[in-house]
Amino acid sequence: xxxxxxxxxxxxxxxxxRVIHTExxxxxxxAATHVKARLLFERNDQADDKAPLVLDGEQLTxxxxxxxGTALTEADYQLDDxxxxxxxxxxxxxLESEVKIAPSTNTAxxxxxxxxxxxxxxxxxxxxxxxTFYPDRPDVMATFTVTVIGDVQKEPILLANGNPVARxxxxxxxxxVKWEDPFPKPCYLFALVAGNLHKVEDHFTTMSGRDVTLQxxxxxxxxxxxxxxxxSLKRSMEWDEQTYGREYDLDLFMIVAVNDFNMGxxxxxxxxxxxxxxxxxxxxxxxxxxxxNVEGIVAHEYFHNWSGNRVTCRDWFQLSLxxxxxxxxxxxxxxxxxxxxxxxxxxxxxxxxxxxxxxxGPTAHPVRPDHFIEITNFYTLTIYEKGAEVVRMxxxxxxxxxxxRGSDAYFERFDGQAVTIEDFVECMAQASGEDxxxxxxWYSQAGTPEIDAxxxxxxxxxxxxxxxxQRTPATPGQPEKLPMHIPIRMGLVGTKSGQDLTLTLAGEKxxxxxxxxxxxxxxxFVFTDVAEAPVPSLLRDFSAPVKLNFPYSxxxxxxxxxxxxxxxxxxxAGQRLAMLALDDLIAAHRNGVEKVMDSRVTEAxxxxxxxxxxxxxxxxEMLTLPSEAYIAEQQPIVDVDAIHAAREFVRQSLAxxxxxxxxxxxxxxxTDEPYAPTPEQIAQRSLKNTALSYLMSIxxxxxxxxxxxxxxxxxxxxxxxxxxxLLVHSDRDDLSAPALKAFGEKWAHDPLVMDQWFTxxxxxxxxxxxxxxxxxxxHPAFSIKNPNKVRALIGAFAQNRVNFHRLDGKGYALLAxxxxxxxxxxxxxxxxLVTPLTRWQRFDENRQSLMRAQLKRIKEEPLSSNVYxxxxxxxx
Ligand code: TRP
Ligand code: ZN
Numbered sequence: 001x002x003x004x005x006x007x008x009x010x011x012x013x014x015x016x017x018r019v020i021h022t023e024x025x026x027x028x029x030x031a032a033t034h035v036k037a038r039l040l041f042e043r044n045d046q047a048d049d050k051a052p053l054v055l056d057g058e059q060l061t062x063x064x065x066x067x068x069g070t071a072l073t074e075a076d077y078q079l080d081d082x083x084x085x086x087x088x089x090x091x092x093x094x095l096e097s098e099v100k101i102a103p104s105t106n107t108a109x110x111x112x113x114x115x116x117x118x119x120x121x122x123x124x125x126x127x128x129x130x131x132t133f134y135p136d137r138p139d140v141m142a143t144f145t146v147t148v149i150g151d152v153q154k155e156p157i158l159l160a161n162g163n164p165v166a167r168x169x170x171x172x173x174x175x176x177v178k179w180e181d182p183f184p185k186p187c188y189l190f191a192l193v194a195g196n197l198h199k200v201e202d203h204f205t206t207m208s209g210r211d212v213t214l215q216x217x218x219x220x221x222x223x224x225x226x227x228x229x230x231x232s233l234k235r236s237m238e239w240d241e242q243t244y245g246r247e248y249d250l251d252l253f254m255i256v257a258v259n260d261f262n263m264g265x266x267x268x269x270x271x272x273x274x275x276x277x278x279x280x281x282x283x284x285x286x287x288x289x290x291x292x293n294v295e296g297i298v299a300h301e302y303f304h305n306w307s308g309n310r311v312t313c314r315d316w317f318q319l320s321l322x323x324x325x326x327x328x329x330x331x332x333x334x335x336x337x338x339x340x341x342x343x344x345x346x347x348x349x350x351x352x353x354x355x356x357x358x359x360x361g362p363t364a365h366p367v368r369p370d371h372f373i374e375i376t377n378f379y380t381l382t383i384y385e386k387g388a389e390v391v392r393m394x395x396x397x398x399x400x401x402x403x404x405r406g407s408d409a410y411f412e413r414f415d416g417q418a419v420t421i422e423d424f425v426e427c428m429a430q431a432s433g434e435d436x437x438x439x440x441x442w443y444s445q446a447g448t449p450e451i452d453a454x455x456x457x458x459x460x461x462x463x464x465x466x467x468x469x470q471r472t473p474a475t476p477g478q479p480e481k482l483p484m485h486i487p488i489r490m491g492l493v494g495t496k497s498g499q500d501l502t503l504t505l506a507g508e509k510x511x512x513x514x515x516x517x518x519x520x521x522x523x524x525f526v527f528t529d530v531a532e533a534p535v536p537s538l539l540r541d542f543s544a545p546v547k548l549n550f551p552y553s554x555x556x557x558x559x560x561x562x563x564x565x566x567x568x569x570x571x572x573a574g575q576r577l578a579m580l581a582l583d584d585l586i587a588a589h590r591n592g593v594e595k596v597m598d599s600r601v602t603e604a605x606x607x608x609x610x611x612x613x614x615x616x617x618x619x620x621e622m623l624t625l626p627s628e629a630y631i632a633e634q635q636p637i638v639d640v641d642a643i644h645a646a647r648e649f650v651r652q653s654l655a656x657x658x659x660x661x662x663x664x665x666x667x668x669x670x671t672d673e674p675y676a677p678t679p680e681q682i683a684q685r686s687l688k689n690t691a692l693s694y695l696m697s698i699x700x701x702x703x704x705x706x707x708x709x710x711x712x713x714x715x716x717x718x719x720x721x722x723x724x725x726l727l728v729h730s731d732r733d734d735l736s737a738p739a740l741k742a743f744g745e746k747w748a749h750d751p752l753v754m755d756q757w758f759t760x761x762x763x764x765x766x767x768x769x770x771x772x773x774x775x776x777x778x779h780p781a782f783s784i785k786n787p788n789k790v791r792a793l794i795g796a797f798a799q800n801r802v803n804f805h806r807l808d809g810k811g812y813a814l815l816a817x818x819x820x821x822x823x824x825x826x827x828x829x830x831x832x833l834v835t836p837l838t839r840w841q842r843f844d845e846n847r848q849s850l851m852r853a854q855l856k857r858i859k860e861e862p863l864s865s866n867v868y869x870x871x872x873x874x875x876x
Contacts, residue, residue: 003872004865006371009317015135016047016054017089019142022187024132026112028119028150028194030104033112034063036097037132039142043091053086053095056129056136059111063098065133084133097133106130107785107825110376115260116219118195119155120273124266125316125375128187138186138313139418148194149176155194157217161185161269163252181269183249184416186312191268193217193256200226204234204248207241212248217256218280221749225280228291228677229255229298236299239333244407246306255279255298259751260786262828263379264297267304274301277752277788283675285753287718288685291677292338300330311414316375320367320443321421323379324387328395331388338679341567342617348542348568349575349621351389353630355381356547359448361839362873364475368421368443373869376828382446389545390442393487394425396515396543397439398432406431438485438519446475449484449546451518457533464492464527464534468518470546476873486518489543491565492527492534498563500537504528513565515543535559540566554580554600561604567618574608574622577601578650582631585646590639595646597653605654609661616669617683620690625650628801638842640801644765648697655694665691666706675716689722696726704732711739721756729764754781755792762797769803770810784821787829794818798836805843809850812837816854820861827864834858834867838874 023038043049062079065072067089078085086095106113111130112121121131129136148158152175158167162181169175197217204212214233216226233255240246250270261275278297281290307329308322335343358364358381365378367387372378395403406428414423421443429436449472456465468488472481491500491513500512505527516525535556539548552560552573557580560573581598588595605623612619628647632638655662669688673681692710695703710723724743727736740761747753758781762773773793776782782789794815798804804811815837822830840851852875859871 004373004868006373009315009368009370012315012317014044014046015137015140016051017041017043017135019135019140021145022134022142023145025147026149026192028103028148028155030114031102033101033103033119035099035101035132037095037099037134039095039097039134041089041093041095043089049091050088053089054083054135055086055133056083056126057099057133058082058129059101060130060133061100062133063100064096066096068093069096083129099132101131108828109260109262109787109826110828112192113260115258117154118193118197118258119150120193120195120256120258121191121268122262122266122273123190123268124188125319125379126188128190131190134187136187137315138188139315141184141186141312141416141418143184144181144190145178146181146190146192147176147178148192149174150194154196157193157195157197159191159193159197159217159254159256159271161189161191161271162250163270181250183269183310185269185309186418189267189269189309189312191266191271191273193258193271193273196220197256198223200230202230202234204237204253206237206247208247210247210251212237212250213252215252215254216279217254218276219257222257222276222280225282225285228281229274229279229294232295232298233302235295235337236302236333239299239336240303240306240329243332243336244306244329244404246303246411248305249310253302255301259788262787262826265301267301267308269305269309272301274298275788277755280752281677283716284714285717285747285750287721287756288677288682289718292334292682295337296330296334299333300326303329303333306411310416311411312418314418314420316372316378317368317370318420319375319378320383320387320390321419321424323384324367324391325424327384327388328391331392339615339617339683341571341615342621342683344541344568345571345618345621347385349627349630351381351385351542351545353627353633355385355545356448356633357629357839358382359386359446359475360473361841362476362876363835363838363870364446366444366446366478370444374831374864374866377831377866377869386545389542393442393544394428394436394439396489397436397487398428398434402432403428438483441482441484445472445481445484446478447472447481449486449544451486451488451546451548453536453538453548453550455536455550457530459533462528462530464530464536465524466527466536467522467524469522470518471521476876483519483521486544486546487515488518488538488548489513489515489540489566491537491540492530493537493560493563493565494532494534495559496532498559500565501530501532501534504530513540537564537566537569539569541568542572552576554598558600558604561622562607567614570614571618571622574604575626577604578625579631579634581650582626582643582646583634585649586631586635586639586642589642589645589649595649597650597657601650602654602657605658606661609658609665615683616687617679620683620686623687623690623694629799632801632842637844639844640805644802651694651697655698655700659695659698659700662691662694663702666695672715685716685718689719692722693726696730699730699732704730704735708735708739711743717753717756721760725760725763728760729766731766748781751781751786751788755788758782758789758792759796762793762803763800765800765802767803769797769800770806770814773797773814784818785825787826790818790822790829790833795833798833804836805847807846809853812851812854816858819858819867823858823861823864823867827866830864831866831870834870834874838870840874 020040025036027034103112103114110127146160158177160179165180166178198220199215199217202214255272257276257279259276264278265274303326307325410427452469494501503510503514557573557577564570581601631643669684707723710719819834840848
């Protein structure tokens with residue numbers, strides 16, 4: 001077999017034939033589902049009239065093929081593993097086909113498969129070709145009529161996109177439902193679900209007064225876990241009307257929860273399919289973080305109805321057109337619904353850890369890649385999260401009003417079409433009159449721009465000179481980089497007044513908080529009439545996805561921590577201050593020198609704990625040290641043990657000195673109000689649990705007792721899980737072992753809680769974790785075929801820095817074993833799981849060779865194109 005070959009954006013050709021209407025009939029059977037298709041084709045005007053008809057098709061057993069009722073013979077077409085080519089077809093015709101597929105053995109979870117006995121589909125990106133022969137590309141948009149035939153007993157519920165238009169009984173205990181979707185759509189938005197499902201139903205009246213029926217379909221035992229998703233859905237519908245003027249367009253909107261799902265959820269038209277982990281919540285089984293995640297994902301998929309479905313992507317290189325925009329929309333929704341500063345802090349802190357790492361590694365790619373082997377490998381943090389940052393910059397550059405007008409123009413002009421990123425940006429340029437040509441580099445250039453900044457205050461002339469120099473490091477395939485257009489929101493905080501000073505640039509008064517535009521490699525901005533020496537506050541609210549270095553002293557950071565008017569930068573100043581202290585401690589640990597705590601950090605924390613007026617949710621974030629993964633991102637060579645030791649040292653030092661303050665915070669934020677996922681309660685729990693974490697880092701006896709108490713009070717999973725985690729991650733196995741056992745037995749029936757039970761155990765720092773992982777892989781609640789289980793156990797283990805990176809290489813070998821097994825079962829998940837090994841360049845030589853050895857071992861296998869592409873890049 002030859003190596004898989006990439007496809008190129010520059011090779012894009014419009015389709016020679018369009019599908020006007022698609023009619024499908026599914027006769028469901030686990031091992032032999034029959035799919036009949038009747039497709040109405042029309043040749044495109046521009047196409048050659050001798051153009052053959054090329055259809056995608058994979059893992060299909062062809063039964064029959066006819067054009068306009070005349071059966072085709074083998075001489076009429078060419079069939080291989082990837083599809084079907086029919087040599088000559090008329091300008092307009094109907095193609096009838098019948099194929100056989102096997103949902104029960106579909107472990108890849110692409111196309112039609114079975115999950116916990118029910119049938120469901122996942123077609124994005126290229127799964128529809130595993131259902132029937134079809135031009136499986138997003139620029140082919142058709143209306144669909146779908147008939148689903150199933151067993152009355154086993155599949156009482158038969159769902160597809162759009163509206164049900166007919167149903168009836170058939171012989172042999174079978175029945176059918178016929179669905180019609182009047183909106184032309186690409187086949188990646190097709191969906192079918194069949195099984196023994198139960199629903200909760202609600203209603204939403206749209207802004208034009210139409211009644212929409214809302215349904216959430218789940219297994220019977222989960223009926224009590226749908227309330228939050230339903231409330232989130234209604235809030236999303238209202239938000240999109242008020243914020244973007246976008247109304248829902250069908251009379252029915254359905255969400256289905258399935259247990260086996262590769263990603264979070266999928267925006268199929270009128271029939272969103274969700275990973276059960278992304279929809280089900282109950283105070284006793286889901287944490288606050290899950291409640292918030294569910295709200296965000298429900299919104300995300302709903303928002304796709306416009307940004308993705310009504311206006312879709314011309315080709316998969318444009319993936320960020322729908323994903324970047326939709327992530328930006330869901331981030332704004334969550335910010336409006338919860339604490340806006342905390343939402344931003346959490347998103348950015350995740351982004352700077354995980355996306356920066358991706359951008360600096362062997363799989364780095366632009367927001368719009370120009371080639372790929374396997375598109376499912378490109379559902380990445382760069383496409384989603386960096387894409388959202390780019391849309392956010394656009395919005396800030398043109399201003400909300402222009403952005404909204406640009407968005408209106410985009411939805412009106414391109415409704416029902418498959419378009420490109422240029423089409424979107426052009427709408428924004430037209431609405432605002434801005435020149436966005438240099439800005440387009442954000443879509444084509446990979447890598448994280450780094451800015452070195454320095455400033456000088458001139459007392460004599462009352463001037464502040466700020467010099468910024470940008471540089472984007474080389475990434476695979478892009479050795480040279482051009483300067484980017486980088487919007488930098490900033491202020492100058494007066495050291496005497498503690499206030500933002502008015503910014504005057506080239507004689508123009510910009511106000512106290514303004515955006516400067518860095519376009520050249522190096523630029524100096526001279527602010528005049530600066531009455532007192534300032535400390536600059538740069539990149540406020542993370543106004544661009546870049547790394548910004550400024551030689552702040554610790555005193556200046558402590559000053560910004562208390563005085564910056566931008567909440568995000570106050571938090572960031574605290575993180576930078578902690579990083580400086582951590583750097584010293586990492587060095588001390590490596591050099592075997594005694595560690596000494598920086599008193600400026602301790603004093604900053606004391607101020608936060610005692611005198612703080614910031615809201616509880618922000619305070620909790622400010623009291624949280626940078627994660628080990630984030631610290632690692634900042635080091636030239638990652639020393640996992642030194643990082644762990646330094647971070648633990650800071651936590652313990654703070655806890656020892658500020659024990660009473662942490663205890664006071666803990667006590668002040670306990671409550672026995674009934675659980676509600678409100679921003680107020682979430683903030684309070686978060687602050688309380690942060691305090692408890694510090695106290696447990698020194699195994700304070702009272703804190704240990706509080707943890708035991710909190711585990712036992714079955715009030716909400718947030719508190720229970722936090723306390724259980726603290727016990728399990730402490731050295732008190734005498735207490736944690738029985739608590740873990742009791743928890744595991746109590747929740748054995750609930751897969752989503754068992755996922756948490758797995759994760760808690762394999763993320764602890766103690767050295768027995770590898771053996772635990774091996775042991776838990778044999779646990780009846782674990783299954784390698786379920787992506788949630790793989791993520792909860794194996795994925796979580798690979799995030800356990802001290803244990804995954806064991807010096808004997810056994811952590812790497814375990815991951816490679818699982819990747820090799822999953823490569824056969826579920827290539828999409830296997831390719832994602834291998835990621836930690838691809839970051840080998842970041843570690844010491846010894847670990848580098850151990851990691852590379854495992855990558856080479858994987859490469860010896862007969863690989864799926866998914867795993868091949870990742871491993872190939874990692875070893876290049
Ligand atoms: N479009 C989906 C989303 O962003 C992503 C998705 C769901 C997906 N399932 C998938 C992508 C499977 C690739 C494969 O919400
Ligand atoms: Zn999406």
